[in-house]
Amino acid sequence: MDDLQRVDDWLAALLANLEPAARNRMMRQLAQELRRSQQQNIRLQRNPDGTTFEPRRVTARSKKGRIKRQMFAKLRTTKYLKTAATANSASVQFDGKVQRIARVHHYGLRDRVRRNGPEARYPARRLLGVNDEVETITRDTLLRWLSE
Template structure:
């Protein structure tokens, strides 16, 4: 464990030695790669841990053989899922217009189905999160920029 903290301190010092423009470029690339990873997870209908989303509730209106649109197909677009970076941080998140919907589904909260409609308890479907592939992306991006 002590070796890991030494490596972390060493890497932090190397990153701090990068010029602010290079650091911003590195963090922007990292945020874009993480966004692509999160979009792929949403497209494959799985949470960051790799478990499948809980399926939609079967209703009397659903017909056998009917093909529905995938869940969150619009939320995963770059229009709504933004990757931003500055000289010290990189963030991936939803824009304010869709944050409420994303939060309700991510945490499995209770919300109205439509305006003035009935309340529903949504199952938790984690949309964003850190997993092994995100950590690998981070390490690879850091090594690529430091080796230049």
């Protein structure tokens, strides 16, 4: 634990040497790279831990053939999956009303299928999260900016 604290202090000192504008640009770039990573996970229908999403339920209506649309195709677009960056932080988040839909699917909650329609319990499909790839992207971006 003491080693981790020393590394954290060392990185904080290095980051403090960067100008606030440079830190802001670095965090914006980091947020964009993290968004690309999260979009790819959603496109591949994969949880952050590497497991696949639970497939859609087969109903009498959808029995014929395969489902031609991917889940969350619009949610992963930059219109809804936004980045936010300041000199001290970078984040990727869903925007507006889409947050409710993402929260229901991320945590596996109950929601109405349509307005005044039946309620359904959705399986948990982790849309955003931290994994080894995210840590690697963060480390590489940080080292690239500090070496300049």
